[in-house]
Amino acid sequence: MDKQVFLETRNISKKFNDVTAVNQVSMNIRLGEIRGLIGENGSGKSTISAMMSGLLPATGGDMRIAGALYRPKSTLDAREHKVSMIVQETGTIPELSIAENMFLGEEKRFVKRGFVDHKRMNQEAKRALELIDLHELDVTRPMYTLGFEQRKLIEIARALYYDPTLFIVDETTTALSHEGRVLIHQIMRRLRDQNKAVLFISHDLPELMEVCDVLTVMRDGNLITTIEKQDFNENHIKQSMVGRVIEGNYYRTDYDGSYGEQVLISVNNVSVSVLRDIDLELHKGEILGIGGLSGSGMHELGKLMYGGLKPVQGEVIVYEDREDGAPAIPRKLNSIKTAMASRIGYVSKDRDKETLIMEASIKDNLVLSALDQLSRFGLILPGREKRFAAEQMEELQIKASGMNQKVGELSGGNKQKVSFGKWIGNHSKILILDSPTRGVDVGVKTTMYQLLYSLKQEGYSILMISEELPELIGMSDRILMMKDGRIRKEFARSENLSEAMLIEHMI
């Protein structure tokens, strides 16, 4: 039996000045179906879902729900038409409580004699969280006290609370840990089984192929093809995405796993936040992979090694590598200032809040960490600045209207490239990279991996924190698996290393 169409787009388009982000796309989103949307960074996936969910108005074409014209003026309006979306990065206000965030713009539902009835609001928020099995969380806690993953879960609960008929998930799973992903897959399947519709945007092709019933591929704002589950074929889908044949393996191919003897950072018996008795050494020319579940302390370890957490017990020492061969100078690493002075670069998992300045241009974001290289006697040389930004944009294939475009206007994957390029280009000798390839499409991932490998060969030291086990296995000289704030197991680079072997020490 043919499935019923819920939302239909007819030649829908979106232009931002001269950029056509979405070009005359017609698609039917059907009930009882999980629809996947895939395409390279900047291909228009977020823009089309933003039009469906009332975040952006279309500049051409139209949309219909159950046959009637649908032109949502806001996300609230979309919600009233039973369309809800979870966006790539968290859209919450840090100072407000969980409950207040959950009902932002909807406070009138709780007004009693002219005042917001917070007690009732809190009860409803609690009920919403219980829908996704979050029973323990205190809904009066301010949002800033929550970690990235928890904030994401709150958004999921908020979207589901309104009982959407179309639930749109934009690149959320890359922000989630393994458990978070399992949870959201369950939610999507449950909705499909209740004859609702799901639109799922992701760069993880195996994940899309597993979860979705049908997959639509976009390229440069155009709809290229729509494929039903029985016809899924990984190579064919990749080719439709990029418009050319792409090679399978993008990790390094050697199993050497050797690195320099010189230690550049030494973490000695450190406890702080969730971290317990951490001992590790990062060597010159080493890619050290860190794996675990999101609550394992892996992200805190990244912060610690960038001076963002002050040890309560133990110490972190950074050894300044001297080009002239003289003995390295040890320094206690207990502030971001020391980290920067010691030429340590850090890509945070929380890119939009901790790494980038949304209102500033691509150029300014890229050059920020490289200012001393680009200046002379304290003066910034504009020519050098431009050349530097242009080089970074080309190397990482940053898709934008130019280097003066605001970072806030870029697609998610292109933002990630800027946050990566910012440190890679400034010759930081030590790179602390937390989930560096998050939300980046296959083509650019290959470039990033090649870049990391050549940096290693040039003697750079890289700490790569990742929730993607194939990436850890594919790129690291050594892997440390973390669980409950402690390092549980060390693996050397080997051809025989499997995901199952790592998982055993993370769960």
Ligand SMILES: Nc1ncnc2c1ncn2[C@@H]1O[C@H](COP(=O)(O)OP(=O)(O)OP(=O)(O)O)[C@@H](O)[C@H]1O
């Ligand atoms: N507010 C804006 N102003 C100008 N250009 C924009 C704006 N928002 C998006 N764009 C441009 O529209 C194009 C499509 O972006 P979109 O975010 O839809 O891509 P995407 O497929 O979701 O990419 P990603 O996989 O990186 O998330 C990009 O070239 C982007 O730079």
